[in-house]
Amino acid sequence: MVDMTVTLAGVRLRNPIVAASGAFAFGREYGEYYSLARLGALTVKGLNMEGGAGNPPPRVAETPCGMLNSVGLQNPGVAAFLRDELPYLRQYDLPVIANIYGADASGYARAAGALADKVELIELNISCPNVKQGGMAFGAEPDTAAEITAAAVAEAGCPVLVKLTPNTAKLAEVAKAVRQAGAAGVSLINTLSAMRIDTASRRPVLRSNTGGLSGPAVLPVAVRCIHTVFRSADMPILGMGGVASGLDAAELMLAGARAVAIGTAAFADLWAPVRVIEELEAYCRAQGVARVSELTGGVRLWP
Amino acid sequence: MICAVLSNEPIAPGVFDLRLDMGAAGAEQKPGRFLHIAVGLTLRRPLGLCEPGRVVYAVRGEGTRRLARAKKGDLADILGPLGRGFPESDEPTLLLGGGMGAPPLLYCSRSLKSSAALLSFRGQRSVILASDFANCDVHIGERFPAERIGSFGLRRVFACGPRPMLAAVAKECARLGLPCFVLMEERMACGVGACLVCACAVTGGGYSRVCADGPVFPAEQVAWHG
Ligand SMILES: Cc1cc2nc3c(=O)[nH]c(=O)nc-3n(C[C@H](O)[C@H](O)[C@H](O)COP(=O)(O)OP(=O)(O)OC[C@H]3O[C@@H](n4cnc5c(N)ncnc54)[C@H](O)[C@@H]3O)c2cc1C
Ligand SMILES: Cc1cc2nc3c(=O)[nH]c(=O)nc-3n(C[C@H](O)[C@H](O)[C@H](O)COP(=O)(O)O)c2cc1C
Ligand code: FES
Numbered sequence: 001m002v003d004m005t006v007t008l009a010g011v012r013l014r015n016p017i018v019a020a021s022g023a024f025a026f027g028r029e030y031g032e033y034y035s036l037a038r039l040g041a042l043t044v045k046g047l048n049m050e051g052g053a054g055n056p057p058p059r060v061a062e063t064p065c066g067m068l069n070s071v072g073l074q075n076p077g078v079a080a081f082l083r084d085e086l087p088y089l090r091q092y093d094l095p096v097i098a099n100i101y102g103a104d105a106s107g108y109a110r111a112a113g114a115l116a117d118k119v120e121l122i123e124l125n126i127s128c129p130n131v132k133q134g135g136m137a138f139g140a141e142p143d144t145a146a147e148i149t150a151a152a153v154a155e156a157g158c159p160v161l162v163k164l165t166p167n168t169a170k171l172a173e174v175a176k177a178v179r180q181a182g183a184a185g186v187s188l189i190n191t192l193s194a195m196r197i198d199t200a201s202r203r204p205v206l207r208s209n210t211g212g213l214s215g216p217a218v219l220p221v222a223v224r225c226i227h228t229v230f231r232s233a234d235m236p237i238l239g240m241g242g243v244a245s246g247l248d249a250a251e252l253m254l255a256g257a258r259a260v261a262i263g264t265a266a267f268a269d270l271w272a273p274v275r276v277i278e279e280l281e282a283y284c285r286a287q288g289v290a291r292v293s294e295l296t297g298g299v300r301l302w303p
Numbered sequence: 304m305i306c307a308v309l310s311n312e313p314i315a316p317g318v319f320d321l322r323l324d325m326g327a328a329g330a331e332q333k334p335g336r337f338l339h340i341a342v343g344l345t346l347r348r349p350l351g352l353c354e355p356g357r358v359v360y361a362v363r364g365e366g367t368r369r370l371a372r373a374k375k376g377d378l379a380d381i382l383g384p385l386g387r388g389f390p391e392s393d394e395p396t397l398l399l400g401g402g403m404g405a406p407p408l409l410y411c412s413r414s415l416k417s418s419a420a421l422l423s424f425r426g427q428r429s430v431i432l433a434s435d436f437a438n439c440d441v442h443i444g445e446r447f448p449a450e451r452i453g454s455f456g457l458r459r460v461f462a463c464g465p466r467p468m469l470a471a472v473a474k475e476c477a478r479l480g481l482p483c484f485v486l487m488e489e490r491m492a493c494g495v496g497a498c499l500v501c502a503c504a505v506t507g508g509g510y511s512r513v514c515a516d517g518p519v520f521p522a523e524q525v526a527w528h529g
Pocket of ligand 3: 494497
């Protein structure tokens with residue numbers, strides 16, 4: 001028997017596999033297919049106070065080994081989430097991570113305050129490539145990232161993760177800055193800013209012209225980003241980006257992640273998170289690992 | 304769900320007729336619902352049911368090209384049937400199909416009373432399924448004449464085809480005061496309502512999910528220029 005439990009930013013998870021924000025809405029749809037209590041945790045779709053309509057379609061384009069999306073944070077708002085969606089999730093013994101965003105630091109703070117003690121973790125999305133205001137622009141600079149983190153941490157009644165973008169040359173600095181500002185951990189990576197063009201019409205495939213790249217194509221970028229933060233900032237990491245198998249999850253953990261989220265892989269295989277848990281456990285058994293948490297940071301770098 | 308391919312044969316240039324052994328999921332099949340088919344790429348491909356256990360599809364890009372290689376006895380990885388189909392009452396209906404809009408309408412024709420189908424195709428060689436429609440007068444044309452909708456004297460319209468055609472049908476039906484239901488196509492990822500990529504702009508603002516709130520919508524709910 002492998003001990004699959006892990007602790008992420010002070011929260012105990014039954015196993016390290018987490019549903020990534022934006023791929024699982026508020027859980028209902030996947031709950032029709034398997035018990036959500038099998039997951040380590042579930043991250044809900046990005047929320048803000050006001051709610052948002054999102055971007056016009058097309059919002060998705062396939063790429064070699066991945067996809068672009070430009071959903072643009074369509075959501076019903078924090079109040080509607082608490083009223084209509086959270087009670088559904090509460091029927092499961094399952095830590096809930098609320099992914100939030102705002103137009104400025106006070107927007108993040110208000111959303112964090114409204115969710116305060118109602119969820120186990122809050123994840124600040126300062127890395128969305130699909131919104132004009134805020135999003136990725138906040139996450140690229142240490143100063144703005146720290147300002148938003150401090151504002152949200154002051155209002156949140158639970159540990160705060162900050163979701164970072166790979167679209168910055170200052171990843172280690174941003175991670176250190178948000179740790180100093182009170183973040184209990186970081187999530188990474190969000191999608192990479194990207195674009196596709198239909199050669200017949202010469203139009204971008206996405207109606208928003210650009211979108212965020214996810215799926216297996218970004219896995220090596222995630223491994224590198226996680227390892228950079230693991231070595232430079234020494235803080236709990238929720239890793240994600242292109243994980244589709246137990247070995248992919250093990251790779252992110254070896255790079256430094258305590259837990260691993262899955263998004264895009266669920267589109268081809270609805271049961272991907274459940275399958276990955278089993279495959280990860282099998283990997284641990286084969287490696288003679290008694291506790292999955294031992295994998296974290298276990299990469300043996302070449303000297 | 305893994306199911307066996309019974310056959311996968313071309314029925315017109317670039318158009319294939321795929322038959323599947325749907326097993327227990329067979330009972331959930333309804334006109335207008337779709338199957339989300341894995342093709343070994345990041346995203347599944349949504350294809351409307353043409354009949355129980357049958358989809359008819361045009362080869363467009365890499366996904367449908369891969370699907371076209373499936374042979375009898377191969378196993379297909381299917382999610383579904385998914386989505387909300389056409390209304391189920393059997394009242395006489397005018398079925399309007401443009402090109403690959405014909406397959407889902409064929410399924411509708413099976414359960415309708417004395418109806419009519421007006422199907423448009425680009426050229427004689429691309430005509431498909433015309434002789435398979437049941438309980439229907441079938442009319443075939445090259446162009447889609449929205450102004451003929453009223454002349455059939457039928458009190459309800461189901462339409463399936465390219466968006467400009469659906470918009471023209473919706474407009475004419477609104478003018479005539481006919482209830483009209485349209486099958487919308489949008490690019491999908493999850494297919495079950497969780498990822499929000501399959502957005503259809505709706506009247507009153509915002510977006511509905513084509514995969515879970517549709518793909519069939521009352522035409523007046525769609526914001527055609529949204
Ligand atoms: C509810 C529904 C029912 C459909 N029923 C049928 C049918 O019965 N017969 C048929 O021939 N086609 C049908 N389509 C269209 C079919 O899904 C596309 O032609 C197919 O996905 C193209 O895939 P591809 O890999 O060959 O093309 P590519 O262009 O390589 O596909 C790239 C991406 O775009 C998506 N895409 C491209 N065109 C469309 C489109 N028109 N609609 C949705 N996604 C698209 C693909 O799914 C894929 O994710 C239906 C679409 C929907 C949404
Ligand atoms: C359709 C879609 C919607 C997403 N929405 C959000 C979101 O609302 N907030 C967020 O922080 N990340 C969002 N993401 C990013 C994912 O949570 C994840 O960071 C990224 O997709 C990489 O993981 P993956 O390759 O497993 O999908 C979204 C991703 C996809 C594909
Ligand atoms: S395809 Fe995911 S919500 Fe429709």
